[in-house]
Amino acid sequence: MSNSIAARLIQINDTTLRDGEQAAGVAFTIEEKVAIAQFLDAIGVQELEVGIPAMGQQEIEAIRAIGELGLAAELIGWNRANIADIKASVACGLKRVHVSVPVSDIQIAAKFHGQWRVMLGRLRDVIHVALDHGLSVAVGGEDSSRADSLFLLDVAYYAQSLGAFRFRFCDTVGILDPLTTFHQVRQLVQTLSIPVEMHTHNDLGLATANALAGIQAGALSVNTTVNGLGERAGNAALEEVVMAVKQIYGMSLGIDTKRLLELSRLVAKAANYPVPPWKAIVGENTFAHESGIHADAVLKNPMTYQPFDPAEVGWTHHFVVGKHSGRHLVQKVLQQNGITLNADETQTILQAIRDRSMQVKRGLTTDELLSLVTPVKDTAHATR
Template structure:
């Protein structure tokens, strides 16, 4: 098994535009495209040019940008759509059609023989125009396996560049994903793409298992935005791959991840979640005393990701009742305060007692440490510490 041969299809400008708060202007799309190009994703997927007049112009505009990233657009498996998409100048076209009984009955109303015939016609036309083409089933995991494999084999035989598996409603689990990809990998010679929604919380795990099973391309969006709960988040996939082997993601400009996420979050009017993979404000924050001591000795004890690789720093939080004297000692060292271990342990006990009364700030801890540094006798230290309790509204 090898995870080294994979590419990210970044779909913030297609799937992400289906997010409830996304109303991208052309200028915003260009800004996002440039940021993702700088980050180093291999592909950008854009909304179908048939969606609206602006969508058509956006495809043309972004396809014309100077870039390393290849530009894709996403269309129905329909010849009229394919003709318009080819004329936009994109590098590739991702065609899709629903194959589950739900979508065949309640969406397009076509049977499997029709889908195969249509897929062959559209794929052959796009290839004749010198444009790469992916064919994907929609709602793959609620489709009949025999139907899926019959369709995939038909398009593989005519030279499609990729076939796609889509967990459109987020129903699949990692084992199901691994099994389907493994089966398909034995059947087709072309590349395989995975698109996984996060309705049941498995998008990252499913994407990772798809890679383990032989997928070559994974769809992501920044912060996982998209239809309903969205799809595999770019940062989450990066975190999972980095935790496996950091060499897998060296091809990406990792310190730009926070900038990309802040850009998209600002445009769609949301906050980056506090517990977001890598960039959430608590991602590298350590609080419990036993954790802080170990982190100060060796960060690998409680960090599987190195914040420095992402242009970030860790934070040892000490202004609370769970703090430990080793963490307090580290802060005293930062402040240049020479204190004995006994002094530090006494100061730590006092910090804990204050924190039991009211939430504290780092400046409060610093005031305690300075009081002990000046050798104020403990019984009289209340005078020096009164400002803390008064500021926090606690009786001294």
């Protein structure tokens, strides 16, 4: 375990209800937002980015409804550097706001006509208004990873001097690798006295790895989403970050991991997008074993081909009889159904399983397997 990480309190700020819902085509109802917030709180997530008050009445109602639940989790609303956005957050009853400003040239050009002084002036005014309303203010550097590194440090330091309680490092278009993330975040952590938060995207499949690199560099908060839901290729997945920190650093983030699968299913249903079977931690195949060599070993000791006990995340391992299966698994399944085959019969069945799997292009159900056995047994009987 890394001592430096163990000594720090790292927390999750889950943004399923904000960046998660920004995934193209996703639209949670108020009831779904409330149910997801309740679940995240129940399993111990410390902070929830509940939405974007500036979106209007329905979003405000949803955020108010979440606020009325009296959750233990801190609730934070996402805002542009825009006073009207802050007023909408106040209307939601929020006590914490996140204010985002673009920090890369390309984003400042698109959103502030290249006028970074205007952008900083807006940030200052918005922070003042939010503080005057008694709000706690966090600031996000949108597109931090493509920003000039000195400019990023200046903006973050400025936000801190204006009274921000946290600065978010955003790899907005997911272009970093873990080593570069480490160096960029390290500089921020060494410059600031307020905590740094990680916000990483999965465009190159590195969102979770980069979130971990940020933690290694000293970040104290991680923005995650359930199932990695989010803009384009998504965000660092809550279940991946929590389990990676637990497995790799031996550190609990205070989250009841046994309910991660149930949470994943709740969010997948609300998002109306299935979780891919190979999705880490929560996908259908995560603890499924078909291949002969794997299944044989797992029958002897499940840990031969499992990174951790599936019960830790609410799963059980299971076997699939399919094209790659071998005799140990097939004999086991048949024995469980009261059938014992000799060596020749088993080889015949294995070939039949391969043929059938290729025809149906999936693993076989137990009934399909049993239907392959009858002709083999009949032939053996007839030739006796």
